[in-house]
Amino acid sequence: MTLDAAERALLLALADDEHMVGARHTNWIGLGPFLEEDLAFCSIAQDELGHAIGLYEILLSDLPDSVELDKYAMLRDAADYRSCWLAEVDCSEWSDSLVRHWLYDRAEALRWGALTGCPDERVAALAIRALREEAFHLDHAERFMGRVAGADATGKIAASINRLMPLARGLWDVPAEGDPIASGFTSRPITELAAEWETLIAADLERWGADSTLPGSTVSTDQVHRTIRSEGFDAFHADLQRVILLDTSAIW
Template sequence: MKLSEKQNLLHYLLHMADNGLILAQRLGEWCGHGPVLEQDIALTNIALDVLGQSRYFYQYAAEVDGNGKSEDDFAYFRDEREFKNFILLEQPNGDWAHTIMRQFYYDNFMQLVYSQLVSSSDAQVSAIASKAIKEVDYHLKFSSEWVIRMGDGTDESHKRIQEAASALWEYTGEMFIPADYELETLGICTNVANLKNEWLKRLNDVFNQATLQVPQTNWFQTGGKSGVHSEYLGILLTDLQYIQRTFPGCKW
């Protein structure tokens, strides 16, 4: 079934919004559990940045949808199969190394995406990107430095960050495969397939400094962008959506 132009744009906006929402939820799980107070705050700051970006996309999605829905309807009243986030982002926090590596893979990608979206043909998308790029520049600096610090740190930290790099690698391929709704909205969005070389180049640079091996497997998980997720998303959503599902429309 071919989607209308409006539906394609809506799906793309939800894809972008879902990425931020799901990652923010995962990062929020660190709140009160960070290894030190300073890093606890750092991660929740990043969570609030990406949640803020996500809200802009949901709000715009609601406008495009035009059926009187709000950002909350998209966040709290859709089911797992309707979420279009990368499978990478719903992966459990694991240890600090896993959280940092998930963040680095994503930041490295999003910095490239937002750099392109600044010149999107859609004024609203361009405006969101212009605001987000400053935040993501910082996130990438933060996560890159942690990858280097752990990789080039002690035997234990090196081992853990290398394990995280390998474990999460299979979720990175999906980022560079455009979904149908992206191919139908090129110009508004960017062709993510074109970003892979630069992403790899920057990753190589950071991994070199971190004395880490770049994983060589090239079989990748896919499906998240079209709503086929790992077993973790459903559990995450029950937590995220619990209050609104139990008391629909409640405010506090």
């Protein structure tokens, strides 16, 4: 099976998103707002990294030359990543991380859902597995947001939504290689998923009685088909590479 350019681009975008979100979630281990949440967030991070591994494996198995997964995942030039800014950005405020978790997992459920019928059996099998795990992630995000979004007297949740929502829309930026809908690789076009996501996000906020007005879609995200990295990416990337670069010939 040889993936075409649009199919590869779609999988790479999803793989890099899962990698970056998983890596960012990792930073909360030991520092969550309470111990049970530490454990939950850590499990989600492990799942997201697992999805990234599964996708990278498919992408690498499709290359003519053998490339080690960790080197591909961690040692590409910044310009060669296709992660979206929502997945990349530093969310060191818990409200930012929680809002990202909700926005991202709402989108993930749709993105993986569109791949469960993929003619590439490897992709379909991974999507079915990932979707089962994502159901738990989304349930966690919805329950947590449902309890704090309306009860947050500090306004932090509303501020985080206002900060992250414009970035989050870049998640739906169609890769320059195009949307592989015509070949049937995905079952729904990216633009349709994006529209449903907007509807679901607005419905969530209304249900929770959250004091937040969604920023208008006129806000520029300027992610240029995911080819531009977000502010702070270089430092984040350097952090990911800190050990592996000590000796690239080593098996760690």
